[in-house]
Amino acid sequence: MTDTAQTAKVRLRVEGMDCASCATKIENALHRMPGVSDVVVSVPAGTVTITHGGRAGDDSIREQISDLGYRVTAREEIGVKHPNHDQGERTSSTQDETDTHIHGNAAAGQPWWQTRKGILTIASGLALAIAYLIGKFIPATERWAFLLAMMVGLIPIARRAISAARAGTPFSIEMLMSVAAVGAVIIGATEEAATVVFLFLIGELLEGVAASRARASIQNLTKLVPKTARLEENGQVSEIQADTLAVGATIQIRPGDRIPADGVILSGESAIDEAPVTGESTPVRKGPDENLFAGTVNGDGLLRVRVTAAAADNTIARVVRLVEEAQESKAPTERFIDRFSRFYTPGVVAVAALVAVVPPLLFGGAWSAWIYKGLAILLIGCPCALVISTPAAIAASLSAGARRGLLLKGGAVLEQIGKITVACFDKTGTLTAGKPQVTDIIGFACREVDVLRFAAALESGSSHPLATAILAKANEQQISAPPTSDSKAIGGKGIRATVEGQQIFLGSPKAVAELSPLTAEQEAKIAALNDEGKTVSIVVVENEIAGAIAMRDEPRPDALKGLKLLRDGGIRTIMLTGDNRRTANAVGKQLGIDVEAELLPEDKQRIVGKLKEAGWSVAKIGDGINDAPALAAADVGIAMGGGTDVALETADAAVLHGRVSDVAAMVDLSRRTMVNIRQNIAVALGLKAVFLVTTVIDLTGLWPAILADTGATVLVTLNALRLLQTAKN
Structure with a gap:
């Protein structure tokens, strides 16, 4: 007769389970109970995770643990599978994925006596x-x-x-x-x-x-998140419990306040102290459309923020859970x-x-x-x-790593990272910031400030990465873009508009050459910029070439230092990128890294496989999306990200705060x-x-x-x- 009972999976927090022999006793005892199919005991976390078929109820499991001299202090339901339902389904609960019930967990904060x-x-x-x-x-x-x-x-x-x-x-x-x-x-x-x-x-x-101290090191992260938040609704601001904030809610964060939830800035600008979460000592200046982490501290400005994650799913909560x-x-x-x-x-x-x-x-x-x-x-x-x-x-290492944004998914990964002999990096978003920046402004027929002003005018309102780079540069130099009229985008070539009564065109050198021929000197200058891996846009005023703006996705500030630390540790470094060879070589020369360019995802996977066959222990570092095949093929896959779901869940490990030097820090921690x-x-x-x-x-x-x-x-x-x-x- 088929057993139609549902399969439950629960995680129990157990008081008094402080050594490996404790874990062995509990594991052996629970495995002998009818209906229990799997038991995973974590002494460092003080948890026991049990998968059972319903015949071993909560009361009998608690009684068995109690007989061994321990006490269950909390229960977390991870998921329930029903035989007639799809495996991917989860039971509904107040926290979507988990349903937690606390049973007198006073021991966690008790003094030893x-x-x-x-x-x-x-x-x-x-x-x-x-x-x-x-x-x-x-x-x-x-x-x-x-x-x-x-x-x-x-x-x-x-x-x-x-x-x-x-x-x-x-x-x-x-x-x-x-x-x-x-x-x-x-x-x-x-x-x-x-x-x-x-x-x-x-x-x-x-x-x-000693065990309590080790557990507290990671659990203390959760204490960084404040208990209350200032909710903005219908023009009114009220103080509510932070753990009740819904995704999409708007909150206000005053100067000096700790940020109560992951979110995106709607308005305001401030220096954010991320040291409690990332270990970065220098505050980071952030403004509209930039992400904030729960637990960080607002510096000097009033911020309006849209909540992007519920309390159970903010960056800190996910890091604690995954550790x-x-x-x-x-x-x-x-x-x-x-x-x-x-x-x-x-x-x-x-x-x-x-x-x-x-x-x-x-x-x-x-x-x-x-x-x-x-x-x-x-x-x-x-x-x-x-x-x-x-x-x-x-x-201790997993906890220490998590506190500075190094997420390693288990002891096997931690042990393996210290053995790597070659590190393969993606370029865009990994070695570079993934955001083009204006590197050069050249005036041919007018002043550099006017070249930037006209370009900013034509790009106003555009969300294209190159347009964003031009507008950011204009904002940095406090240049106001003049109004435009008769604006028209010309597919694959550029954009045309009337600015201050003049016809302005912004486009690629190839498109500009059709309107007005470039001089030999101008062509040489543009070619030199291209050889440096830069993208060049030309500003034309009334059919006269006024100037040029060069942009490039610049290396992360610590990329050179991070790669040197790896090489000093005896690890070879290689760039695997789908970008064009000229741009890749320019960045590779700047960083002193070997380059393999114009690669498809399967090419990256193939190269990783060849390195492994040659006896190298390979780490692949990428953004966790288009590098997925290579991440999976490597001995260790490391996702570079800012606390996103992909960065946390795709690879074996994740560098949550986007620092290249953190890869070397992982290796150092492992060793x-x-x-x-x-x-x-x-x-x-x-x-x-x-x-x-x-x-x-x-x-x-x-x-x-x-x-x-x-x-x-x-x-x-x-x-x-x-x-x-x-x-x-």
């Missing part, structure tokens, strides 16, 4: 201190006092161990801890057992504090460590058992001494630090992350090796063993968090 881990650690510490005092004053009761103190912390740990074992994780850290503590009591080391339990709880608490999803994607190194740990932990248990049993049986050693050593090895061998070494570093991971693995395994030797030769015991595990875990996490502070601008 108010969390469940904090309260248990404090209780265990107080019990240990009281037991110590009782033992001093009433020595006969010392053993029982320490036994009771140990039980304060051990009972919750043992309950979690038993639940994990029932749910498919017999070799959990809690189980190893419980066995070690009970074993220590049996051989008479009760005081040490109580101390070890307390130290274990301290380690767990420190893990939680959290990226944290669920494991890097190759992380997957290897996960596989290794599955064999490593049972192996440690076997070694500990052999150490405890073989010397007394075969060599006449003292049972209590060797059992003690076996229990210490059991604690030393806990794999927490090793397993968290990679995801902690990757999560520093891999160094950090290697350091973490060395710390995790090195400390264990040292304490393993010192335990066998009787230099250290149980409590140093637990410090070896929890201490290594904390050191690894803190080392990973350094990546949050060292992202280069």
Whole structure:
């Protein structure tokens, strides 16, 4: 019989899930539930994403997680598929794609001493201190006092161990801890057992504090968006909640206010401080028709803005969402460590058992001494630090990158970017700004200012890129365009109009040559401009050549620096463009980059494929639209954009703020992350090796063993968090 139940996919936020062993327990337990088809756990984000067929309801999932010692604090419905509906359909909800329900998520902002881990650690510490005092004053009761103190912390740990074992994780850290503590009591080391339990709880608490700090680094981005906005309706302005703003609404933003939504400026001009979002220290001057990001700060002018994205879909919200999803994607190194740990932990248990049993049986050693050593090895061998070494570093890097507009979609991408040996760039909109600019104004028969004034008059009202460049130059030089009459566009040639009683024509050199012949000197000047990759328009006044205006799509301000940083890092750079060869060579010469020009999208894909076949590791950087085939073919596809849907969703990674140097920053971040991971693995395994030797030769015991595990875990996490502070601008 066919199961007609709908398939649901939900993301739960889970309190207390702070290390890789936590993730393993939850994943194993949920996979064993009927109807659950997929479970993805992200420790850095503190989320569990479950796909189930309806038989595993929310209540039973929450109960299973609760039995393991964790608490669900929020629920987000990602999507629901119905068997009789098209796969692309989504259920309706108040946020179109997601429906979120919060369940007492107070823990997110709680100080550590108010969390469940904090309260248990404090209780265990107080019990240990009281037991110590009782033992001093009433020595006969010392053993029982320490036994009771140990039980304060051990009972919750043992309950979690038993639940994990029932749910498919017999070799959990809690189980190893419980066995070690009970074993220590049996051989008479009760005081040490109580101390070890307390130290274990301290380690767990420190893990939680470090994990919370890592999560906060990306979640703090959402706090940049103000809670209220000034809505303009029917000539009246009222203050409303920013998260209720609808797409298309008009808002007013006063000088000094933080911008509450993504939008487009309708009127006004101001310097926008984008540092909170982009890391760019210099304010950017923006005016009508230019885009604004939520969370940036309006400088000195009153702005009227049309909202272009709802609160759930503004740039910051999308970046946070995509980073959290990226944290669920494991890097190759992380997957290897996960596989290794599955064999490593049972192996440690076997070694500990052999150490405890073989010397007394075969060599006449003292049972209590060797059992003690076996229990210490059991604690030393806990794999927490090793397993968290990679995801902690990757999560910190993803968060650090997102805070400065470097969006990397998962650990695999982050790891691969550092390995690239050749970077292939598109030209227009990637190496260049994608907007032509006036570079030269030449007066032949009249002043340069009049050449620009007449050209601006003819182009007024046009949205053509070349017209926009001329009008922008006139505005920059504060030149007012005079009125025109009898304006007429001549297809493929130019535009004609009457200005101040004179017949003015603006067009290409070829079209102008039909009206009035160019002198040899004028032709030479125009040819020289063309050789520099510039487009030339000629202004003709009453059939006399008055002057010329040259325009070019100029390289981005940081393009030269960005390409040099890549070359300094040992990465070859190539321009792949569909533009004409003369223009491409001019830009390539200016930037010092190899050029392949006049390419179709399939040509770019073919070149990327050939580079890969030759043994290069290829990154393709483009605008995410016409470069799609090459982006997909490359080892890493990087979209260059300003926070658009295409830039965020097309490629493996995205440079949200259009800086060429950010590609080099991605490579640098990847390489520093891999160094950090290697350091973490060395710390995790090195400390264990040292304490393993010192335990066998009787230099250290149980409590140093637990410090070896929890201490290594904390050191690894803190080392990973350094990546949050060292992202280069």
